[in-house]
Amino acid sequence: MSGGPLTSHVLDTSSGRPARGLALTLFRKQDDDWVIIKASETNSDGRCSGFLDREQFTADTYKLRFDTEEYFRRAGGTTFYPYVEIVFQVVRPGEHYHVPLILSPYGYSTYRGS
Amino acid sequence: MSGGPLTSHVLDTSSGRPAQGLALTLFRKQDDDWVLIKASETNSDGRCSGFLDREQFTADTYKLRFDTEEYFRRAGGTTFYPYVEIVFQVVRPGEHYHVPLILSPYGYSTYRGS
Numbered sequence: 001m002s003g004g005p006l007t008s009h010v011l012d013t014s015s016g017r018p019a020r021g022l023a024l025t026l027f028r029k030q031d032d033d034w035v036i037i038k039a040s041e042t043n044s045d046g047r048c049s050g051f052l053d054r055e056q057f058t059a060d061t062y063k064l065r066f067d068t069e070e071y072f073r074r075a076g077g078t079t080f081y082p083y084v085e086i087v088f089q090v091v092r093p094g095e096h097y098h099v100p101l102i103l104s105p106y107g108y109s110t111y112r113g114s
Numbered sequence: 115m116s117g118g119p120l121t122s123h124v125l126d127t128s129s130g131r132p133a134q135g136l137a138l139t140l141f142r143k144q145d146d147d148w149v150l151i152k153a154s155e156t157n158s159d160g161r162c163s164g165f166l167d168r169e170q171f172t173a174d175t176y177k178l179r180f181d182t183e184e185y186f187r188r189a190g191g192t193t194f195y196p197y198v199e200i201v202f203q204v205v206r207p208g209e210h211y212h213v214p215l216i217l218s219p220y221g222y223s224t225y226r227g228s
Contacts, residue, residue, distance in 0.1 A: 061196060080202050080226045082175060088194050102223075109216075109223030112194045 003049025005057045006097050008064060010046045014104040015075070018046025022071040026051045029061035037062075057093045064088075066101055068108075079105040086110050117163025119171045120211050122178060124160045128218040129189070132160025136185040140165045143175035151176075171207045178202075180215055182222075193219040200224050 006026070010019035022042045027034040038051045065085045072079040086099055098113030120140070124133035136156045141148035152165045179199045186193040200213055212227030 082201055082203055085199055085201070087196055087199070089196055107223065107225030109221065111221030 004051055004053050005093065005095070006051045006062075006099070007047065007049040008042075008098070009048070009100040010042050010066065011100070011102050012046075012071075012104065013102055014077075018042070018044070019071055019101075019103060020044050020046060021074070022046075023067040024048050025065045025067075027063040027065070028058075029063070034063055054093075057090065059090050059093050061087065061089050064099055066103070068103060072105055077105060081108065084108055088112070118166055119168050119207065119209070120165045120176075120213070121161065121163040122156075122212070123162070123214040124156050124180065125214070125216050126160075126185075126218065127216055128191075132156070132158070133185055133215075133217060134158050134160060135188070136160075137181035138162050139179045139181075141177040141179070142172075143177070148177055168207075171204065173204050173207050175201065175203050178213055180217070182217060186219055191219060195219075195222065198222055202226070 008024060010022050012019040019042055024041060025039045026037045028037050040048050042048045063085055065083055068079055068084050069082045084101060088099060090097060096114055100110060100113055102109045122138060124136050126133040133156055138155060139153045140151040142151050154162050154165065156162045177199055179197055182193055182198050183196045198215060202213060204211060210228055214224060214227055216223045
Protein backbone atom coordinates (compact mmCIF):
# COMPACT_ATOMS: atom_id res chain seq x y z
CA MET A 1 0.00 0.00 0.00
CA SER A 2 1.30 3.42 -0.95
CA GLY A 3 2.79 5.11 2.08
CA GLY A 4 2.43 2.08 4.34
CA PRO A 5 -0.23 0.99 6.82
CA LEU A 6 -0.06 4.19 8.91
CA THR A 7 -0.58 7.67 7.53
CA SER A 8 -1.33 11.12 8.87
CA HIS A 9 -2.59 14.44 7.57
CA VAL A 10 -2.43 17.81 9.28
CA LEU A 11 -4.90 20.53 8.36
CA ASP A 12 -4.44 24.02 9.70
CA THR A 13 -7.90 25.43 10.19
CA SER A 14 -6.55 28.82 11.20
CA SER A 15 -5.20 29.30 7.68
CA GLY A 16 -7.50 27.00 5.74
CA ARG A 17 -4.45 25.28 4.31
CA PRO A 18 -2.63 21.97 4.79
CA ALA A 19 0.09 22.27 7.43
CA ARG A 20 3.26 21.88 5.43
CA GLY A 21 6.62 21.03 6.96
CA LEU A 22 5.22 20.11 10.36
CA ALA A 23 7.52 17.61 12.07
CA LEU A 24 5.95 14.29 13.08
CA THR A 25 7.60 11.53 15.05
CA LEU A 26 6.28 7.99 15.48
CA PHE A 27 7.07 5.96 18.60
CA ARG A 28 6.15 2.44 19.65
CA LYS A 29 5.60 1.47 23.27
CA GLN A 30 8.03 -1.11 24.54
CA ASP A 31 7.51 -2.01 28.20
CA ASP A 32 7.55 1.42 29.91
CA ASP A 33 9.53 3.21 27.22
CA TRP A 34 8.77 4.89 23.95
CA VAL A 35 11.03 3.70 21.12
CA ILE A 36 11.42 6.04 18.17
CA ILE A 37 10.40 4.42 14.88
CA LYS A 38 10.50 7.30 12.39
CA ALA A 39 10.92 11.07 12.36
CA SER A 40 9.30 12.74 9.39
CA GLU A 41 7.39 15.84 8.32
CA THR A 42 4.28 16.74 6.39
CA ASN A 43 4.53 17.42 2.68
CA SER A 44 3.01 20.31 0.75
CA ASP A 45 -0.40 18.66 0.99
CA GLY A 46 -0.04 18.34 4.77
CA ARG A 47 0.31 14.57 4.48
CA CYS A 48 2.82 12.24 6.04
CA SER A 49 3.35 8.55 5.40
CA GLY A 50 6.09 5.96 5.10
CA PHE A 51 6.44 5.62 8.86
CA LEU A 52 6.87 1.87 8.66
CA ASP A 53 5.99 -0.99 6.40
CA ARG A 54 3.46 -3.74 6.84
CA GLU A 55 5.90 -6.19 8.43
CA GLN A 56 6.95 -3.71 11.09
CA PHE A 57 3.37 -2.73 11.89
CA THR A 58 2.66 -4.88 14.92
CA ALA A 59 -0.36 -4.86 17.21
CA ASP A 60 1.02 -2.47 19.80
CA THR A 61 0.57 0.95 21.33
CA TYR A 62 1.99 3.83 19.29
CA LYS A 63 2.44 7.55 19.75
CA LEU A 64 2.52 10.24 17.09
CA ARG A 65 4.07 13.51 18.18
CA PHE A 66 3.29 16.66 16.19
CA ASP A 67 5.64 19.62 16.66
CA THR A 68 2.93 22.24 16.65
CA GLU A 69 4.78 25.07 18.38
CA GLU A 70 7.61 25.00 15.86
CA TYR A 71 5.08 24.98 13.02
CA PHE A 72 3.17 28.02 14.28
CA ARG A 73 6.38 29.83 15.18
CA ARG A 74 7.58 29.52 11.59
CA ALA A 75 4.23 30.93 10.49
CA GLY A 76 4.85 33.90 12.80
CA GLY A 77 2.41 32.98 15.55
CA THR A 78 2.04 31.28 18.89
CA THR A 79 -0.04 28.38 20.13
CA PHE A 80 -1.50 26.94 23.32
CA TYR A 81 0.14 23.58 22.57
CA PRO A 82 3.96 23.13 22.61
CA TYR A 83 3.29 19.82 20.87
CA VAL A 84 0.46 17.36 20.38
CA GLU A 85 0.89 13.69 21.19
CA ILE A 86 -1.70 11.16 20.14
CA VAL A 87 -1.37 7.74 21.74
CA PHE A 88 -3.31 4.96 20.06
CA GLN A 89 -3.65 1.18 19.99
CA VAL A 90 -3.31 -0.90 16.87
CA VAL A 91 -5.45 -3.98 17.33
CA ARG A 92 -5.77 -5.13 13.71
CA PRO A 93 -2.42 -4.45 12.05
CA GLY A 94 -3.72 -5.83 8.75
CA GLU A 95 -5.87 -2.71 8.39
CA HIS A 96 -4.86 0.77 7.33
CA TYR A 97 -4.74 3.39 10.07
CA HIS A 98 -5.02 7.09 9.32
CA VAL A 99 -4.37 9.38 12.30
CA PRO A 100 -4.99 12.97 11.19
CA LEU A 101 -4.78 16.22 13.12
CA ILE A 102 -7.10 19.14 12.50
CA LEU A 103 -5.14 21.93 14.11
CA SER A 104 -5.37 25.59 15.02
CA PRO A 105 -3.45 27.61 17.63
CA TYR A 106 -6.07 27.16 20.37
CA GLY A 107 -7.70 23.85 19.51
CA TYR A 108 -7.28 20.55 17.75
CA SER A 109 -9.05 17.34 16.96
CA THR A 110 -8.20 13.89 15.73
CA TYR A 111 -9.98 10.70 14.77
CA ARG A 112 -9.21 7.19 13.63
CA GLY A 113 -9.52 7.14 9.86
CA SER A 114 -8.92 4.30 7.49
CA MET B 115 -12.98 31.78 41.63
CA SER B 116 -15.10 28.69 42.07
CA GLY B 117 -13.05 25.62 41.18
CA GLY B 118 -9.81 27.53 40.66
CA PRO B 119 -8.12 29.01 37.60
CA LEU B 120 -8.02 25.71 35.67
CA THR B 121 -11.07 23.62 34.89
CA SER B 122 -11.98 20.82 32.53
CA HIS B 123 -15.12 19.20 31.14
CA VAL B 124 -15.41 15.88 29.35
CA LEU B 125 -18.31 15.25 27.00
CA ASP B 126 -18.88 11.80 25.58
CA THR B 127 -20.30 12.29 22.13
CA SER B 128 -20.79 8.57 21.64
CA SER B 129 -23.44 8.59 24.37
CA GLY B 130 -24.51 12.21 24.23
CA ARG B 131 -23.83 12.47 27.96
CA PRO B 132 -21.20 14.05 30.20
CA ALA B 133 -18.40 11.60 30.96
CA GLN B 134 -18.85 10.88 34.66
CA GLY B 135 -16.08 9.41 36.79
CA LEU B 136 -13.33 9.80 34.22
CA ALA B 137 -9.96 10.10 35.95
CA LEU B 138 -7.94 13.24 35.22
CA THR B 139 -4.43 14.00 36.39
CA LEU B 140 -2.68 17.37 36.22
CA PHE B 141 1.11 17.63 35.89
CA ARG B 142 3.43 20.62 35.71
CA LYS B 143 6.65 20.55 33.69
CA GLN B 144 9.76 21.01 35.80
CA ASP B 145 12.98 20.85 33.79
CA ASP B 146 12.60 17.56 31.87
CA ASP B 147 10.18 15.95 34.29
CA TRP B 148 6.46 16.01 34.85
CA VAL B 149 5.53 16.68 38.47
CA LEU B 150 2.11 15.46 39.60
CA ILE B 151 -0.05 18.29 40.94
CA LYS B 152 -3.49 16.73 41.39
CA ALA B 153 -5.33 13.52 40.58
CA SER B 154 -9.07 13.93 40.27
CA GLU B 155 -12.10 12.76 38.32
CA THR B 156 -15.08 14.22 36.54
CA ASN B 157 -18.32 14.68 38.43
CA SER B 158 -21.81 13.74 37.28
CA ASP B 159 -21.84 16.73 34.95
CA GLY B 160 -18.53 15.63 33.42
CA ARG B 161 -16.75 18.57 35.02
CA CYS B 162 -13.51 18.66 36.95
CA SER B 163 -11.98 21.54 38.85
CA GLY B 164 -10.03 22.35 42.01
CA PHE B 165 -6.74 21.25 40.48
CA LEU B 166 -4.85 24.10 42.08
CA ASP B 167 -5.49 27.57 43.42
CA ARG B 168 -4.52 30.93 42.01
CA GLU B 169 -1.22 31.16 43.94
CA GLN B 170 -0.05 27.80 42.62
CA PHE B 171 -1.03 28.59 39.05
CA THR B 172 2.27 29.74 37.60
CA ALA B 173 3.15 30.55 34.00
CA ASP B 174 4.42 27.12 33.04
CA THR B 175 3.78 24.14 30.84
CA TYR B 176 1.14 21.73 32.12
CA LYS B 177 -0.25 18.37 31.08
CA LEU B 178 -3.74 17.01 31.69
CA ARG B 179 -4.03 13.26 31.35
CA PHE B 180 -7.49 11.75 30.77
CA ASP B 181 -7.90 8.02 31.48
CA THR B 182 -10.09 7.31 28.51
CA GLU B 183 -9.58 3.57 28.21
CA GLU B 184 -10.66 2.96 31.78
CA TYR B 185 -13.73 5.15 31.23
CA PHE B 186 -14.86 3.29 28.11
CA ARG B 187 -14.08 -0.09 29.66
CA ARG B 188 -16.42 0.70 32.56
CA ALA B 189 -19.05 1.59 29.98
CA GLY B 190 -18.52 -1.82 28.36
CA GLY B 191 -16.61 -0.69 25.30
CA THR B 192 -13.19 -0.18 23.83
CA THR B 193 -11.37 2.82 22.43
CA PHE B 194 -8.54 3.73 20.08
CA TYR B 195 -6.92 5.82 22.82
CA PRO B 196 -5.46 4.22 26.00
CA TYR B 197 -5.35 7.76 27.39
CA VAL B 198 -5.38 11.32 26.13
CA GLU B 199 -2.73 13.80 27.21
CA ILE B 200 -3.09 17.48 26.45
CA VAL B 201 0.05 19.56 26.96
CA PHE B 202 -0.49 23.29 27.14
CA GLN B 203 1.26 26.51 28.07
CA VAL B 204 -0.06 28.98 30.58
CA VAL B 205 1.21 32.39 29.60
CA ARG B 206 -1.21 34.60 31.54
CA PRO B 207 -1.84 32.87 34.87
CA GLY B 208 -4.19 35.65 35.93
CA GLU B 209 -6.74 34.36 33.43
CA HIS B 210 -9.05 31.40 33.69
CA TYR B 211 -8.15 28.38 31.59
CA HIS B 212 -10.74 25.79 30.59
CA VAL B 213 -9.30 22.69 28.88
CA PRO B 214 -12.22 20.47 27.83
CA LEU B 215 -12.26 17.16 25.99
CA ILE B 216 -14.97 16.19 23.55
CA LEU B 217 -14.51 12.47 23.43
CA SER B 218 -15.70 9.37 21.64
CA PRO B 219 -14.04 5.96 21.22
CA TYR B 220 -12.44 6.81 17.87
CA GLY B 221 -11.96 10.55 18.02
CA TYR B 222 -11.55 13.53 20.29
CA SER B 223 -11.10 17.25 20.27
CA THR B 224 -10.05 19.96 22.66
CA TYR B 225 -9.77 23.73 22.72
CA ARG B 226 -8.64 26.51 25.01
CA GLY B 227 -11.72 27.88 26.69
CA SER B 228 -12.00 30.60 29.29
